[in-house]
Amino acid sequence: xxxxxxxxxxxxxxxxxxxxxxxxxxxxxxxxxxxxxxxxxxxxxxxxxxxxxxxxxxxxxxxxxxxxxxxxxxxxxxxxxxxxxxxxxxxxxxxxxxxxxxxxxxxxxxxxxxxxxxxxxxxxxxxxxxxxxxxxxxxxxxxxxxxxxxxxxxxxxxxxxxxxxxxxxxxxxxxxxxxxxxxxxxxxxxxxxxxxxxxxxxxxxxxxxxxxxxxxxxxxxxxxxxxxxxxxxxxxxxxxxxxxxxxxxxxxxxxxxxxxxxxxxxxxxxxxxxxxxxxxxxxxxxxxxxxxxxxxxxxxxxxxxxxxxxxxxxxxxxxxxxxxxxxxxxxxxxxxxxxxxxxxxxxxxxxxxxxxxxxxxxxxxxxxxxxxxxxxxxxxxxxxxxxxxxxxxxxxxxxxxxxxxxxxxxxxxxxxxxxxxxxxxxxxxxxxxxxxxxxxxxxxxxxxxxxxxxxxxxxxxxxxxxxxxxxxxxxxxxxxxxxxxxxxxxxxxxxxxxxxxxxxxxxxxxxxxxxxxxxxxxxxxxxxxxxxxxxxxxxxxxxxxxxxxxxxxxxxxxxxx
Numbered sequence: 416x417x418x419x420x421x422x423x424x425x426x427x428x429x430x431x432x433x434x435x436x437x438x439x440x441x442x443x444x445x446x447x448x449x450x451x452x453x454x455x456x457x458x459x460x461x462x463x464x465x466x467x468x469x470x471x472x473x474x475x476x477x478x479x480x481x482x483x484x485x486x487x488x489x490x491x492x493x494x495x496x497x498x499x500x501x502x503x504x505x506x507x508x509x510x511x512x513x514x515x516x517x518x519x520x521x522x523x524x525x526x527x528x529x530x531x532x533x534x535x536x537x538x539x540x541x542x543x544x545x546x547x548x549x550x551x552x553x554x555x556x557x558x559x560x561x562x563x564x565x566x567x568x569x570x571x572x573x574x575x576x577x578x579x580x581x582x583x584x585x586x587x588x589x590x591x592x593x594x595x596x597x598x599x600x601x602x603x604x605x606x607x608x609x610x611x612x613x614x615x616x617x618x619x620x621x622x623x624x625x626x627x628x629x630x631x632x633x634x635x636x637x638x639x640x641x642x643x644x645x646x647x648x649x650x651x652x653x654x655x656x657x658x659x660x661x662x663x664x665x666x667x668x669x670x671x672x673x674x675x676x677x678x679x680x681x682x683x684x685x686x687x688x689x690x691x692x693x694x695x696x697x698x699x700x701x702x703x704x705x706x707x708x709x710x711x712x713x714x715x716x717x718x719x720x721x722x723x724x725x726x727x728x729x730x731x732x733x734x735x736x737x738x739x740x741x742x743x744x745x746x747x748x749x750x751x752x753x754x755x756x757x758x759x760x761x762x763x764x765x766x767x768x769x770x771x772x773x774x775x776x777x778x779x780x781x782x783x784x785x786x787x788x789x790x791x792x793x794x795x796x797x798x799x800x801x802x803x804x805x806x807x808x809x810x811x812x813x814x815x816x817x818x819x820x821x822x823x824x825x826x827x828x829x830x831x832x833x834x835x836x837x838x839x840x841x842x843x844x845x846x847x848x849x850x851x852x853x854x855x856x857x858x859x860x861x862x863x864x865x866x867x868x869x870x871x872x873x874x875x876x877x878x879x880x881x882x883x884x885x886x887x888x889x890x891x892x893x894x895x896x897x898x899x900x901x902x903x904x905x906x907x908x909x910x911x912x913x914x915x916x917x918x919x920x921x922x923x924x925x926x927x928x929x930x931x932x933x934x935x936x937x938x939x940x941x942x943x944x945x946x947x948x949x950x951x952x953x954x955x956x957x958x959x960x961x962x963x964x965x966x967x968x969x970x971x972x973x974x975x976x
Contacts, residue, residue, distance in 0.1 A: 437613045443606040444473035446578040447535060449615035452479060453579075454586050456506050456533075458859055460494040462487050464510020466537035466553060469606030471508065479506075482859050482888060484852060485880035487514050491521025491532065492849050493856030495596075498531040499839055500814060500857050502657070504589040509536040511603070512553025515561075520846045522565050525596040527843025528678060529655055529739070531589040532596035534566070535582070541573060541602040559600060567595040573602070575610050583620040591622040592738040592755045594655055625738055627754035627762050635711070635734045635750055636766035642709035644731075645671040645770070646691075650721065651678030652714020652738055658757035659683065659835045662713065665764050670772035671711070672779050674700060676721040677827040679714065680838040685831040688776040692783065694828050696723055698973035699785040703778070707731050712749070714756040716742030720827075720842060724974040736760070790970055798825055798967050801942055805869070805895070806831060808949035813864050814839065814857050818850035820871030821903050821967045848877025851894050855881060858890040865891045865953040872898040872923050879924075882933040885958035893952040893959045896926050899966045907969060930960035937962065 447470050451459065458480045463471040474481050484490040487509055494505035509515050515536040525532045538544065538558060539551040546556040555561070559569045568588040570581040578601065585597040639645055647669075653662050659682050666673050666689050673683040674691035683690055694700045701723045704710060708731040715721050716737060725746070733749035736759040743751040752759055790799070802825050809815060811833045817823035817840035832838035839857075841849035854868035870878070875896045885892055901920040909916040930937035937960040940948040945963055952959040 437611070441610050441614075442469050442473060443575045443578060443601065443608055443610055444469035444471070445476060446575055446610060446612060446615055447582065447601070447606070448473045448477040448479055450579045450582045450618060451506050452477060453615050453618040454583060454620055455503070458482060458497065459506040459508055460484065460490045460497070460856065461508030462490050462510070462514060464514045464537065466539065466603040467508060467510040467514070467606070469603070470535070470537070482855075482884075484855070484884050487517035488521045488848065489852035489878055489881050491518040491525065491534070492852040493859065494532045495521060495525040495528070495530040496816060496839065496853035496856035497860045498525070498594070499528070500836060501860050502531070502655070504531040504533045504586050505856070507532055507534040509534060510553070511537045511539060511558065512555060514553075515558060515600075519561065519565060520844070522562070522596045524841055524844040524846055524849060526565055526567070529593040529595050529651065531594040533582070533585055533589050533599070534596060535599045535601065537606060538571075538600045538602040540604040544571070544573065544602065559598065562598040565596070566598045568597045570597070570599045572599065572605060575605055575608065575612060578605075579615050579618065583618045587620040587622050590620075592625045592656070593652065624758060625753070625755040627736070627752050627759040629762065631750065631752045632759060632762040633766060635752065636763050638709050638732055638734060638750070639669055639671070639711060639763070640768035640770065642669075642770070644707050645669050645709045645711065646704055646707035647671050647673040648676065648704065648710065648712045648715055648717070648721070649673055649679045649682040650676040650713060650715025652736075652756040653679055653682040654714075654836050656714065656738075656755050656757035657835075658760050661757060661760040661764060663687070665760055665767065668764065668767060669770045670775045672703075672775055674704065676715050677840065677842050680827075680830070681832040681835040685833070689779060691779055692828075694786045695721055696828055696972065696974070697786050697789065698723070699782055699789065701727050701973070703782050705730050709734065712736070713760065714738070717746045722746065726974045793970055795968060795970055797942060797965070798822075799829070801945060801963070801965065801967065802826060802829055804942070804946040805867070805949065808946045808953060809867050810865065810953065812837065813866060813953070814854075815867040815869065816840070816850045816853040816857065818868075818870040818874040819845055819847050819904075820869065820874055820897060821899075821969055822869055822871075822897050824904065824969060825967075826869075847874040850874065851878040851892070852881050854892045854894070855884055855890050858892050859888070862891055865893060867953065868892055868894045870894065870896050871903055872896060872900065872926070873902045873921055875926065876921075876923070879929065882930055882935050882958070882960075886934045889957045891957060893949065893961060895949065896960065896962045897967065898923060898926065898962055898964045903967065904969065926960060926962045935960055939964070
């Protein structure tokens with residue numbers, strides 16, 4: 416009898432000849448780029464450094480496209496966005512010590528947002544591993560220790576023969592649900608030494624499926640079929656699993672209203688009769704969800720932002736489908752189903768019974784009307800007009816990337832993404848500087864459509880060096896910078912809490928002149944001319960900057976009362 420695991424693909428005579436006579440002049444760095452190409456990578460991001468030069472020299476001999484940014488953290492944000500929009504593991508090449516550590520904030524965002532980033536860093540020479548304290552440049556007692564609490568998995572290479580398997584294992588880890596960043600480090604001498612090993616060809620690192628347990632989906636289907644007032648919360652796991660179509664079919668079968676989390680924007684059609692949209696920071700929405708007798712939570716851990724700052728108290732039965740085991744029932748008791756969202760939703764679709772609830776669309780309309788009335792009573796016309804102008808200017812299907820800024824906080828709740836996997840922000844970890852470099856990563860993935868980045872003036876200064884990257888690669892990113900003179904949301908928080916703000920006011924450059932000094936067209940706009948100026952910039956080839964001087968306010972929170 417022959418078993419599947421006994422079958423070995425026989426190499427061809429040409430492959431044997433190539434293996435026995437590898438091209439001369441190859442190093443450990445070549446094994447890195449050959450493995451990446453064999454796994455299916457086409458684009459890598461990063462920044463060179465002394466210990467990593469073996470990898471970067473090998474790029475010259477490979478078919479991989481390199482997109483180099485000016486700061487390692489920004490390179491990490493670009494790789495994060497590339498991974499989000501393509502669903503592929505995005506390679507990020509870094510150097511040792513300061514270069515590696517500078518990427519930590521980006522990797523935290525990738526971890527929080529489940530973005531598949533494959534970070535490959537150099538290390539000090541092998542003799543320095545294990546805290547030998549030889550005094551090498553960039554030496555740390557244990558570099559990988561800085562990353563273990565951030566990434567999904569850490570892989571340290573000590574010999575050239577370990578490189579292909581370590582990278583393949585990391586690749587599989589990054590793409591196993593839930594997706595996330597992983598870390599590989601390779602000593603400088605291993606990267607630089609000439610290698611006798613054959614050229615790496617196709618590698619198989621296909622992740623396994625995370626299937627739901629059938630007895631759990633059977634119980635969930637029974638609860639949903641018999642529910643009087645079911646509702647659904649759709650999180651980022653639905654978007655990452657490409658499960659929005661199955662979610663829509665299930666919601667329609669159950670007549671269940673759907674609200675999307677900020678990370679799940681686009682998981683459900685905005686204008687659908689069952690769409691509660693994304694007003695999670697609103698007590699009316701919180702009350703509606705608390706009133707559900709069966710609440711299906713798909714691809715969300717119901718964290719701080721998704722639970723109206725932990726004021727959400729469900730009264731009915733909760734069913735939670737989550738690929739991240741650590742998030743399962745982490746905030747609320749539930750029927751926990753550890754599974755990929757797409758596979759679990761398919762199982763429910765095959766087993767739930769049709770419900771006919773003519774009241775559901777009426778209840779949705781009533782809720783949205785209450786939310787609209789609450790916002791209208793706060794005299795926030797400027798903010799709503801600015802967000803509407805951005806929506807009209809951005810072509811349907813074009814992705815947008817939002818930094819931590821007041822307009823983005825409005826967009827979390829009030830922006831129609833008009834498509835699945837088109838709107839992304841840094842709300843996972845909440846760090847500044849995400850929007851513009853992330854947009855560059857998305858544009859590198861698909862340069863045929865314009866990409867929008869939105870930042871405040873404070874966050875823009877984190878990423879300003881990447882104007883050079885945008886120009887160098889001629890990436891079609893339009894960067895909207897809302898200039899309110901400082902850290903606007905912190906100014907608002909401190910004024911509300913303490914009566915005045917401290918350390919929030921900033922001296923800023925002339926962003927238009929600064930953009931033009933990089934060879935990037937810039938324009939200063941107004942709320943009245945924003946739509947026209949933004950539309951023109953998005954329709955123009957290459958990068959551009961639009962600066963809007965405006966002081967925006969947030970709508971009043973509802974969780975404090």
